[in-house]
Amino acid sequence: MTSVGIVAVSHSAPLAKAALALAGEMVREGTGPRVLAAAGTADGGTGTDAAVIADAIAEADSGDGVVVLTDLGSAIMSAELALEFIDPELAARVRVVPAPFVEGLLAAVVRAAGGAALDEVAREASGALRPKIEQLGGDAAAATASAPAAGDVAGATGPSTGGAGPAPSADAVASATVRNVAGLHARPAAVIAGAVASFDAEVTLAREDSPQRAPVSAASPIGIATLAAAPGVSVLIAATGTQATEAVEHVRALIEEGFGEELVGEASATPTSDAAAPAPRTTDPTPTGPIGVSAGRVVGPAVVLRRTVREPSADERVPDDARDGAVSLVREASIRVTEQYRERASAVEGQRRTVIEATADMAGDATLVGGVEALIRGEGLTPTRAVWQTAAELVEQYRAAGGLIAERATDLIDVRNRLIAALRGDEPPGVPARREPFILVADDLAPADTVTLDPAVCLALVTEQGGPTSHTAIIARELGLPAVVGYADARSIRDGDLLLVDGDSGEVVVRPDQAAQATATGVITLPPFEGPGQTRNGHRVLLGANVGAPRDVARAVERGAEGVGLFRTEFCFLDRETEPSLDEQVAAYREVFDGFPGQRVVVRTLDAGSDKPLPFLTNDDEPNPALGVRGLRTARRHPEVLDRQLAAIARAAEGSRAEVWVMAPMVATAEEARDFVARARAAGLTTVGVMIETPAAGLTAVEVMREVDFVSLGTNDLAQYTMAADRQAGDLADLANPWQPALLRIIGLIGEASRETGGTPVGVCGEAAADPELACVLVGLGVTSLSMAARAITRVGGRLADVDLDACRRAADAALAAADPTEAKAAARAALG
Template sequence: MAVSHSARLGEAALELALQMVAGGAPVRVAAGAGIDGQGAPILGTDAVAVAAAIDELATDCAGVLVLMDLGSAVLSAELALELRASDVPVRLTSAPFVEGLLAAVVSAAAGGSLDTVADEARAALTAKTAQVADDAAEPEEPIEPPARGEAETRRVRVRNPLGIHARPAALIADTAAGVDVRLRRLPDGPEAAAASLSRLLVLGARQGDELELLATDAGAAVVLDRLEALFRDGFGEGTDDAAAVTDDPAGAGAAPAADASEPAPVAAEPAPVAADRVPVAAEPAPVAADRVPVAADPVPVAAGTVLRGRGVSAGRAVAPVAHLAPPLAEPDLRTVIAPADRESEADAVASAAQRAADRLRGRAERASGETRAILEATRLLAADPELVAGAAALVRAQGRSAARAVWEAAAAQEADLAALGGRTAERAADLRDVRNRIIAEIVGVDMPGVPELDEPFVLVAADLAPADAATLAGGRCAGLLTEQGGPTSHTAIIARSLGLPAVVGVAGATRVPDGAVVLLDGETGTVEVEPPAPRIAEAAMRIAKAAVAPLAFGGTGALADGHRIALLANVGGAADAVAAASARAEGVGLFRTEFCFLDRATPPVVDEQVAAYRGVLAAFPDRRVVVRTLDAGSDKPLPFANDDDEENPALGVRGLRVARRSPQLLDNQLRALALAADAESARVEVMAPMVATVDEARDFAQRCRSAGLTRVGVMIETPAAAVMASALFEVVDFVSIGTNDLTQYTMAADRLHGELGDLNDPWQPAVLRLIAGVGEAGRTAGKPVGVCGEAAGDPSLAPLLIGLGATSLSMTHRALGRVADALARVDSTDCRRAADAVLGAATADEAREAAAAAVAG
């Protein structure tokens, strides 16, 4: 219990202490000496109130520890021992009031004995005196860390392909919340607190590495069991049984062998960044590539220049340029905080980090889907306790300003991440973003990033950090222009989700002068700088007209000569299907079934699948719905389907190949699809992804028909399937060309690699010739050829795809109106003429020009 002269102080200290534990602890406060005639609190202590509080606790406790603030509180507590009615052991302690109460509550909540709780309370100032480095005396009875043998321990192996990167680290931190868990990479690697996202990343734990988990708090076993399950399931990203060997690396059911005499490295709070690890720069550090200020290049792009890049989100924008705000200046290294002011300066770090995290939380709550996930991940970094503790330690020990301390602590963590290489190193940009947010809060300036303007603008940047891209919703941004990035970058993903025109990969984009009017075309990938006034007026009129009356799809796709072309939608679940039906899509050309189960660690049972599939089928009664079986693997790992560490997962066990190892998984899905089809009136067709041989297609068709599914097809995503299209048509009823994968496999260029955007272009002649071969095979067999990749939603490509032999196009529902309009402007002869023209092209640019000229007539 706590005895204080001030009721406010006692209540505040108790509130602070109880926030340290999830389940609470039995605590009572006896504070103040009542109120005066005007209702004001009287400072003082009351022995009777102290005795009553002890008796109240005695009914539920085996002992009572009494903490006192000062002076008469000690006398009142001593007198209370004579006045109390209970006989439980009572210990008065000289522990500091606030710090001791915190330590005692945490220890009591963990089930500590009266002696243990008292010892913890008396030692509560140890951490503070170590950080402040003053001459305070050590506790009379220093607390020894518990022996390793006394702690709960586990050994786990990292089984997911990418190791402990940002997402697994966030899962670990969330799961361990409220319990002091430490992770150590074996045999002699670094150690990290589970609560710290950045230190977990710095562990550098890769697939196959073994870790020791250690915890001593209450509930440790349950938390460690949950953490074990996360590791065992690969954090929902797929696992490697060969690497794991066994779920109990230390031996059957045994805790890992350890020397019980060796003290366990269990920290009471996050370890500060050591002074010798902080890279103090003699001169300002170079500006990060993702936040290059415009002034860095003195040569502006001249008016009349046409820049070219990659259009990743359709639409047009005409507006003045506004550049991403430049980074904050590096805080001055020469500033030294006086010793008397260092504690308040250190507190400024924690409060600024909390404000930054709160702002990100607020934005995340207003966002949804992928945008929300990005903001949540950034919030976790902003709330990282070790970043805050490291910066605060620099303030206290070296007199750094709060802003400079955050800069240096972040630099140390960034260096650790960069040293790990690979995808973990890519998180350094996120850490710099969080650093800037905290420093902006400290110095009281606007956060660098997306400007807040009252008029529409085209945002220009080298690239956008995840949190920057995610804050575009609801602002005045009319379009995006970046020097870097690719079709799968955060910029592209969020631009498409918000319907913002975007062009990425534009050399010289950051040299466009601030305020210069640009005409940005997200379909052609062109950006005109200061175009002539008539061009601006024409574009503005078209944009305004589209905003008032956007190109709507009438529900029937056709060429100008009446030739029917089915325009279908790509969907990932029931919500997508409802939106597509509202947009009057003629059906579904690609139902990505794996999107229903991306967050699952275990396979969905048949009934769950039936419910998910019916949600999509119900939106399209009596219309065609083409269902793709699970396309697990590569960029869409499913832990219940892919549990292998593969050097190149895009070329590994993905798509239909999963059935080689888990045939029941495919059979269950086909059964569920048949049941869903029987329950709804949609015309269900089923196709398999990642087919490379005729034998694979034949086996899949037999499985489908055995399950009662009569219309069977395959995806053409590999060059092998494209070349063998004629033979495939002998065993299946239709094919659908997935242009995204067909392009990456044909050009040997990972479609997730932004720098290879020029290769991952469906206009590449090699890709077009393969599509032409598939189209010709379909015409010969008299069977449908669909296209369901990104190319199908490109109005400039749509007529060409029809000329190459496509009989239907499937796309995001947002593109239906534009594609329908493009097709209605051409006839079958135009389309065929465009196809003949591109087949003689040697480059992607030549193919574009040839198709445009042929269509124009």
Template sequence: MNLRGVGVSPGIGHGPSYVLTVSVPEPPEGATYTGEAEQEKERAMTALTRVAGELEARGNQAGGEAEEILKAQALMAEDPGLVVKVRTLIDRGLAAPRAVFEAFTKYRDVLAGSGGYLGERAADLGDIRDRVIALLYGQAIPALPSRPAEPYVLVARDLAPADTALLSREHVVAFVTEEGGPTSHTAIMARAMGVPAVVACPGATGIPPGVQVMVDGTSGDVRVEPAESDVADAVGAATARQAVLASWTGPGATADGHPVPLLANVGSPADLDAAVAAGAEGVGLYRTEFLFLDRAEPPSAEEQRQAYDAALEAFPGGKVVVRTLDAGADKPLAFLPAPTEPNPALGERGLRTFRKFPEVMDAQLGALAEVAGAGLQVMAPMVATAEEAAWFARECREKGLADVGVMIEVPAAALRARDLLARVNFVSIGTNDLSQYAFGADRQLGAVSTLHDPWQPALLDLVAMAAQAAARVGKPCGVCGEAAADPALACVLAGLGVTSLSMAPSALAAVRAGLAAHTLEQCRTAAGAARAQPSAADARAAARVHLPGLGRLGL
């Protein structure tokens, strides 16, 4: 039995399958309660609070990317609007489990229909809902084995962050899910752990529990009950490939010496050690949401300074690009009132939220200014116009922050990159968001995952427009989306004129080797060939024809 999905975290993983099935029954429609409404509301509130506490505790224990994701979920569990809805439904006579089901399901369905950032959160709300209902029924949510007899391949319809937060490579050798996409939480967590993963794999949950499975996180192949010789061959090839990749050291550059600095995406100070160990030359994306997501009031100036200092101390000779608070939509903050919007993914989020609350902005920029060193760069998320870029640059420079940039995550910014660059010192392309806005396709929805293939020629066109605009004025244009983690695509991005690449630390070795095996001219030729194609698959194949070193490296 062979299955095929989308490979999102490279490598070979093999072991017995552990099929995670979560089945929380839907509370009966119209279910009522006996007793007082206030007691039933208290029961619901206690369950919501407990689930929020458990999610936050798991986040604190996990750290890194998982901490940011789980703390956002914890806030969602106690969202004021949802709490009011649950209480109102109980006042109307519905039992607590049914009230929770209806409130969360309605909101989840709205988010699923919105797409974009909000679409990502639909699965999260479903997970929170099921955990609360299970708690109210006294039912245990199926859990992963804490001390398995041997490492296993985790198979599921989808994986909630709470399921994967505390996993380690010691226990899990690969992930396979039926849903999700290249930028789903499962993909992000797998890459952060350095574990092979395949998502959007139809039929995965039909794999019998306990059978041997081999997962190729590069090709997307999932083989059930493979021959021992096939496993040995695949593992041997992967081991040899890793040894070759590890031999390539030093700064990122093409074979003819064209520099392409290789940086790390960092979700919190806990991720810095892995970035240093992997040979990152700095931080290309320092997400600061981890400071804000789990609290009822903003972090103190001292706490912010310590977090920023940690990154600068980890890379004293490199650059550290700090993204200012990216709040709103999927990242609600308890201390910032959220507006009621039909589609918050297209509303007040990112820089727009930052701009609306100047006291929060002033505090963050002030803390950054106090630790500013030669390598510190500050950039704003979700910038769409030259006016927004100019406003952010002015605010930063008034605080003494000289090296200011903006992220290009919406097509408008890519199309008019020259206007943005006239106001700032650099731009950084977030390919994950740029892809979902360009194609109108939810990052989390497996059904449209092919539209999130970073090889889509239209996406390459947008990257090329931004990079060329930056080159014309002699300013840097980096990429900090997941596209940078693909060694072949990294060469194409360098050929398009991108000046630095930032990725999960686990991807750095392969990208460094891939770049070093080709000249800049080869990269440019590969980029041109890719852009000339009509589809992502054709673009990938056309580029690889001009990148022969990848085959020799086993990439």
């Protein structure tokens, strides 16, 4: 009788121990096979160790072979690596089987106890899910049909359940469940494609719940997006090549970690099938009614973006002997268009850069270009027609996928239009050049349209399509432009038509009368602010501008800003692999300081982390970056970066006439505030404060204020953390509303703390400061300075000048007593009169 050994490889020692105990109960005492666990790390932590597995295999073997079962992920890699550590003769009689860990272990132990040979034990383990599936009414045959015979391949790692499987020649495979709420849309697809390019391996992805779907190349963002892999879908990753294992594990980690985006909860992460599962919630790319997606109410003339690329003829054909040349033209056009996109991306930062880089990847995508080449060679279509036809098929797949992927069809259409223009030698479509202020109107806007928009000239955006999460909405909010999407009558607007656009309500009025025009708060004739900022009875409220880079200085000065209430210093650090030098920082900061002689400039130290990761400072594997090591917390790991920045700020201040204040972001405790103040003063800075962005700091504001010279409220993050609502999530926009009574009550507590500590200055530098009515409420709550986008200063200053301090306080009391944001806003307006 044979005596097959069994090794259970698990990340968790307690799990392995419990599984072995359960398996042992399935056989009579003393009759079971030799079973060993290779689980956990040497220090008792979670993980696997190839050397430990190799030792366990050697100990379990009695000459008849060993079956190895693994729990998940890297356990498979560790088991495979262990085979390289042992004698080749022993490795030849080892089977790493594609079996479920617990069920497979029980089946293997029972079969081995009966004296079965190695391959019989392995096969029994691989089919261990059959009884469960049959009991629950599933298809047991489908569940095991794709599992290879255990004796076929030593170290086989294929899936044990049905669905799309790896190619028979795959060197490595793994499964990953999509966890980010948007699924594998354009940006994650581009991230995966960029990642696999660095490995010597060919990698494919397939949906495990859809065996009828062919695998797609992981080097193709378009191909990945067409999988329509929504949250909860299980993706099979397969690779061949010398670095197949590394590539598969890297892609698996990217998918499982969610690409740094918002993750679904555990309850919503259950894999779904095409046939039986409810469809995921989607955002209609063509809303049924207009939606305001970026606040502001403006009047201006329309400039209509027309896409003039005409459809190429479907009747023309390329002769056989000219088809190679036609393919070359397509490849050259693809390279030119990709370079054009990347040039545009290099001129901007933040989300605008991210979305344009993702579109650049589309222009050179193998799925798109390969499809075009196939139509030219196989059917003789002209290059322009082949581009048109291939893009049309892909756009249809994008729109069928729904959600964010559907919204990215606009980007693909833009790529199509630019490729055709390049092939014809025409100017690419885009936003017309204008020197006078205008409102841009379009069917929809691609990143390439919006990425170079100048907020000093473009007053607002109106599109026929798009949703709250479209690129139009994202970029409008980043630029501070009022925007309305889903306006069905956009095509009827003509160049030069005067428009009234309200990005709050979604209202668009074509050719408004004088009375309607007078309701706009940001008309194009609005003059610069002439201070000082104060209420009608002379209560002083300093009105500053938010500045994100030296280029913003001129606009802030032009609009009458009384200094800078928030100088974001991230521009020095973003898109770099290494920390900027001390001299680089000094020069950049001084450029801003010199723009405001005799005025206050409040500098925020580096706010890295969360949506602003830095390779030399933050980790890219945090499970919840918004609640992780960001802002001041990065100094816990890298205090030297903060100290160098403070030294640079101090040196830049020495040569400037500006009144430089400095503050730290993401402070939660008085102890953190105390430590930052000590660091800043050691660097030579005299006026030091902190940002209150967490409820913890708001509730302990008295203790925090006793440590600092001033505080500034970042109402965007304070609302996010107070309401537990991601500020980027369109579905939760109502919770992140700055009129939420809960947020206002925390601000009220901070105002009381200011009075209790002898009048500690309290600023607001979030978007709440730009709302004229809310600005009055904030003043009533005890806020002493407001900082906002430069274009909002005139209307905020004008509204404050119309009311006295008592009215602001009455409005604050009314808003605090309200039950919801709508009631709070209405009550405040009534009190202000």
